[in-house]
Amino acid sequence: MIHRLIAALIACSGALLAQANPDWHKEFPAFKIAGNLYYVGTADLAVYLIHTPQGNILINSNFKQDVPALKKSIESLGFKYGDTKILLISHAHGDHDEATGVIKADTGAKLEVMEQDVADEESTRRGRPGAHVDRVLHDGDTVELGGSKWVAHLTPGHTKGCTTWTSQIQEGGRTLNVVIVGSPNVNAGYYLVGNKNYPGIAEDYVKTFAVLKSLPCDLFLGAHGAYFDMKAKYEKYKAGDKNAFIDPEGYKAYIAEREKTFRDEWERQKQHPGSPKQ
Numbered sequence: 001m002i003h004r005l006i007a008a009l010i011a012c013s014g015a016l017l018a019q020a021n022p023d024w025h026k027e028f029p030a031f032k033i034a035g036n037l038y039y040v041g042t043a044d045l046a047v048y049l050i051h052t053p054q055g056n057i058l059i060n061s062n063f064k065q066d067v068p069a070l071k072k073s074i075e076s077l078g079f080k081y082g083d084t085k086i087l088l089i090s091h092a093h094g095d096h097d098e099a100t101g102v103i104k105a106d107t108g109a110k111l112e113v114m115e116q117d118v119a120d121e122e123s124t125r126r127g128r129p130g131a132h133v134d135r136v137l138h139d140g141d142t143v144e145l146g147g148s149k150w151v152a153h154l155t156p157g158h159t160k161g162c163t164t165w166t167s168q169i170q171e172g173g174r175t176l177n178v179v180i181v182g183s184p185n186v187n188a189g190y191y192l193v194g195n196k197n198y199p200g201i202a203e204d205y206v207k208t209f210a211v212l213k214s215l216p217c218d219l220f221l222g223a224h225g226a227y228f229d230m231k232a233k234y235e236k237y238k239a240g241d242k243n244a245f246i247d248p249e250g251y252k253a254y255i256a257e258r259e260k261t262f263r264d265e266w267e268r269q270k271q272h273p274g275s276p277k278q
């Protein structure tokens, strides 16, 4: 019992440290990535806007406190926050979904979430959005609006319903494969061995890496800007390099590095069960 309490306290302090990331709530200039795909998130918490003649899709909502920055970003591009028709998420953690209920209430957008994350999305537990899910998604389902089509890939482990979004975007006469990585990360305090709340978590990560390696990728994006080195790429983009976010090699290297980190941690936990990294 005491052991579990200590583990919970350590996990909590890890979460508090993560909360202190100064980029999470820092405003960032909104910009066009390619075609009808735009970045409207903060300096690290990524929100993507897909503009269509029938209204807009948003991927991720961020924390409630980030909503004013999100509105400002959307409006700076000449779009309307009220035109948000569909709301999607990378996974059910507060940094990507805490504001889903607020955005739904403000705009009437439909919330579409991967089956295995629905309970956490609708939960009214502290820090959870308590937002009704209008459509339950399954692996391979598509979300379509105004000629845009996005595919939901179940990439579980980080959460049970963690979702990687893909699409094809037309830009400058080219068709670009877009991948928005849900999360390949093993957080502090995650039990990969003997996890009673999530049996099979390690096997899910293994499946996720197989899926991520199978996806064709030109435009490499993710739930956090840090996944794809957004700030450095944005500087190149601002300097005139409109292809700054096209990075198939960076994608492969990132997935390979994350898989190695996961496998090393899994091996370590097999040797030392009950002591996840902090």
Ligand SMILES: [Zn+2]
Pocket: 091, 093, 158, 183
């Ligand atoms: Zn997360």
